[in-house]
Amino acid sequence: METLKETWHFYQKTLSLVVRGSRAYYLWCFFLLAIVAVGFVFYVKQHDLGLTATNLTDQVSWGLYIANFTYLVGAAAAAVLLVIPAYIYHFKPIKEIVVLGELFAASSIIMAVLFVMVDLGRLDRFWHMIPVIGSMNFPTSLLAWDVIVLNIYLFLNLLIPIYLLVKYYYQKEVNWTFILPFILASIPWAVMIHTVTAFLYNGLAARPFWNASILAPRFLASALCSGPAIMIIIFQIIRKISHIKIEDEALFKIAEIIAYAMFINLFLLTAEIYKEYYSDTVHIAPFEYLLEGLHGHEQLVPWIWSAMAMNVIAFFLFLVPATRKRITTLNLGCVLIIIGVWIEKGPGFVIPGFVPDPLGEIYVYVPNMLELMVSFGIWALGLLIFTLLMKVAIPITTGEFSHVVYVEKTSRREEEDKAWRI
Amino acid sequence: MEMGPKNISRREFLRNLSLTALAGVSVPLLSSCTKEEAEDFLQKRYVEMTEEEKKRVIAKLEERYRQKYGKKFEISTKGPVPNTLWGYGLDLSRCIGCRRCVYACVQENNNSRHNPQLHWIRVIRLKRGNLINLENSEHYYDPALVPEPGFVYMPVQCQHCENPPCVKVCPVHATWKEPDGLVVVDYNWCIGCRYCIAACPYKGRVFNWAEPSIPSEEINPSVHYLGNRPRMKCAVDKCTFCVQRVRVGRYPACVEACPTGTRKFGNLLDPNSEIRYAIANKRVYRLKEDLNTEPKFYYFFEA
Numbered sequence: 001m002e003t004l005k006e007t008w009h010f011y012q013k014t015l016s017l018v019v020r021g022s023r024a025y026y027l028w029c030f031f032l033l034a035i036v037a038v039g040f041v042f043y044v045k046q047h048d049l050g051l052t053a054t055n056l057t058d059q060v061s062w063g064l065y066i067a068n069f070t071y072l073v074g075a076a077a078a079a080v081l082l083v084i085p086a087y088i089y090h091f092k093p094i095k096e097i098v099v100l101g102e103l104f105a106a107s108s109i110i111m112a113v114l115f116v117m118v119d120l121g122r123l124d125r126f127w128h129m130i131p132v133i134g135s136m137n138f139p140t141s142l143l144a145w146d147v148i149v150l151n152i153y154l155f156l157n158l159l160i161p162i163y164l165l166v167k168y169y170y171q172k173e174v175n176w177t178f179i180l181p182f183i184l185a186s187i188p189w190a191v192m193i194h195t196v197t198a199f200l201y202n203g204l205a206a207r208p209f210w211n212a213s214i215l216a217p218r219f220l221a222s223a224l225c226s227g228p229a230i231m232i233i234i235f236q237i238i239r240k241i242s243h244i245k246i247e248d249e250a251l252f253k254i255a256e257i258i259a260y261a262m263f264i265n266l267f268l269l270t271a272e273i274y275k276e277y278y279s280d281t282v283h284i285a286p287f288e289y290l291l292e293g294l295h296g297h298e299q300l301v302p303w304i305w306s307a308m309a310m311n312v313i314a315f316f317l318f319l320v321p322a323t324r325k326r327i328t329t330l331n332l333g334c335v336l337i338i339i340g341v342w343i344e345k346g347p348g349f350v351i352p353g354f355v356p357d358p359l360g361e362i363y364v365y366v367p368n369m370l371e372l373m374v375s376f377g378i379w380a381l382g383l384l385i386f387t388l389l390m391k392v393a394i395p396i397t398t399g400e401f402s403h404v405v406y407v408e409k410t411s412r413r414e415e416e417d418k419a420w421r422i
Numbered sequence: 423m424e425m426g427p428k429n430i431s432r433r434e435f436l437r438n439l440s441l442t443a444l445a446g447v448s449v450p451l452l453s454s455c456t457k458e459e460a461e462d463f464l465q466k467r468y469v470e471m472t473e474e475e476k477k478r479v480i481a482k483l484e485e486r487y488r489q490k491y492g493k494k495f496e497i498s499t500k501g502p503v504p505n506t507l508w509g510y511g512l513d514l515s516r517c518i519g520c521r522r523c524v525y526a527c528v529q530e531n532n533n534s535r536h537n538p539q540l541h542w543i544r545v546i547r548l549k550r551g552n553l554i555n556l557e558n559s560e561h562y563y564d565p566a567l568v569p570e571p572g573f574v575y576m577p578v579q580c581q582h583c584e585n586p587p588c589v590k591v592c593p594v595h596a597t598w599k600e601p602d603g604l605v606v607v608d609y610n611w612c613i614g615c616r617y618c619i620a621a622c623p624y625k626g627r628v629f630n631w632a633e634p635s636i637p638s639e640e641i642n643p644s645v646h647y648l649g650n651r652p653r654m655k656c657a658v659d660k661c662t663f664c665v666q667r668v669r670v671g672r673y674p675a676c677v678e679a680c681p682t683g684t685r686k687f688g689n690l691l692d693p694n695s696e697i698r699y700a701i702a703n704k705r706v707y708r709l710k711e712d713l714n715t716e717p718k719f720y721y722f723f724e725a
């Protein structure tokens with residue numbers, strides 16, 4: 001009974017915390033909500049008309065949605081890989097912000113799953129994929145694997161931070177024998193979600209562009225660049241608008257990890273490009289479409305070269321300690337990586353898989369307004385979820401929002417009430 | 423003592439979570455207005471239906487098609503004929519690229535006519551001297567007269583692989599290989615993820631990007647549940663070697679439509695069949711054999 005009251009009480013308190021905030025907080029939330037609403041309106045249109053409302057065709061049958069999905073799975077995976085230095089090596093500056101990283105992972109997974117949902121032609125039949133109730137093709141279909149590992153990952157990344165936050169809130173001892181196994185499990189699981197997502201493409205012999213064994217390592221390397229880069233930016237915003245202390249040292253450490261990851265990423269990419277160009281088989285066509293244009297179709301070329309330039313510049317910015325440890329160049333590097341990896345792992349990865357198609361046809365896919373709006377809507381929803389989670393998580397982490405404060409306040413009010421009555 | 427209350431709080435937390443989830447799931451269920459829609463929503467996978475359930479679904483569909491197209495439909499659920507494994511032969515030296523097969527197929531199989539018009543057969547034009555690298559293939563050739571000098575034509579459709587990658591990747595078992603070798607789709611079970619389209623090396627699969635449009639006067643009311651019955655938007659479909667025809671002893675529509683005798687069809691298990699004759703006497707090859715998909719679609723040349 002006591003715990004029921006405690007849980008209910010925690011719900012109530014967090015709810016009242018989430019709905020109250022500064023003017024800037026309201027503005028931000030309503031700004032995001034407006035984008036979500038616009039995205040939703042466009043999605044309803046797509047749902048009514050069918051996927052014909054997008055620019056997808058039988059030739060390029062996955063596009064912007066699946067590109068975003070791929071990128072976000074990487075971002076989610078990378079956020080948790082920060083857990084390793086924090087918990088295993090007890091690197092204190094990062095340990096304090098790990099809960100925030102996990103909530104970021106949870107928000108990213110929600111976005112990733114939403115991107116798959118809007119890409120599904122028949123959302124009404126989604127239950128066909130649920131094991132037992134529907135008919136999941138496990139373990140043969142990699143999509144079934146992906147659904148399972150992503151959901152377990154989402155569960156882990158909600159369970160761990162919520163458990164810790166509730167403990168902090170009631171200022172109780174954390175039961176490490178209970179939660180540590182989950183924390184440890186989340187590390188290989190982060191590797192797993194991105195590996196499975198890579199295998200989803202990797203296993204298709206029909207698509208030589210994806211059918212390269214270097215794919216999963218490349219996915220992990222690029223994810224270890226983009227995920228932490230997003231986190232560095234977010235951490236700086238958090239420490240600016242809240243009382244949470246995030247040391248520069250933690251940000252620099254993360255940037256150092258990014259530098260190594262980016263080196264591996266660029267190295268693997270070079271290895272792949274070398275193999276395709278030197279052997280020069282028919283399988284080179286998608287690479288040509290991506291890097292130099294194929295039969296006069298050059299839509300992706302400026303994008304991918306911008307991405308390459310961004311990644312290389314960011315690599316040097318993070319490699320040199322002087323630029324890594326200066327906030328302006330650090331932020332510049334982060335923005336370059338976030339955009340660069342998005343292009344490389346998003347559209348630059350999904351679209352060439354379909355061009356040319358298995359019978360040699362080239363279809364020029366460029367996402368239309370509806371796809372852009374729906375995508376913006378999902379990004380905004382993810383940001384909104386993350387904002388609301390932060391609204392609760394930050395004050396708990398700093399100790400500003402805890403049961404004791406509440407109890408003290410209420411008892412004070414009761415005393416005041418009493419005083420008034422007297 | 424420390425453990426006790428924590429355990430309960432966790433349990434409470436999970437219970438709250440599952441109740442919220444349940445409420446979330448039941449809202450769309452409860453708000454679905456008609457009984458028929460609820461029935462559609464809950465319809466089982468075809469292979470898991472009992473005979474009774476199949477009959478009910480067929481009756482429902484026949485009524486729905488009658489209302490929509492004003493014709494009486496016969497929806498067959500005829501199973502595979504024992505000891506058959508369907509195989510297809512295509513004589514490249516005869517094909518003139520006229521695309522009569524393409525349109526006969528659209529007609530027979532109730533494919534969407536416009537926005538978009540969906541083709542299960544795609545005839546590609548290749549410069550003479552090359553059959554394997556399809557990168558320079560022309561899909562939309564449109565001369566006044568075919569055949570054109572200097573080119574060969576290669577029709578491609580679902581190759582009904584013995585080792586089909588599309589079946590392997592489908593996350594919900596919505597597509598499978600029948601005992602007579604036909605790769606079919608349960609259109610009512612497909613979730614529209616299009617993973618099979620990504621996996622198919624032959625572009626054998628076609629997606630209904632919009633609600634299919636078929637003029638009532640052009641509808642073919644003689645259909646099979648796993649074949650040419652009118653489909654719905656956002657589900658995948660594909661060539662079935664005309665399952666509605668071949669299981670009752672007829673040729674696929676493309677075989678009948680071909681004016682040059684390019685197309686051969688028969689039972690691979692019958693040593694006297696046309697297809698077995700072609701395999702035994704012609705130089706046959708299969709498309710993208712290196713992918714180990716084992717197509718049952720044989721291309722060959724005269725002599």
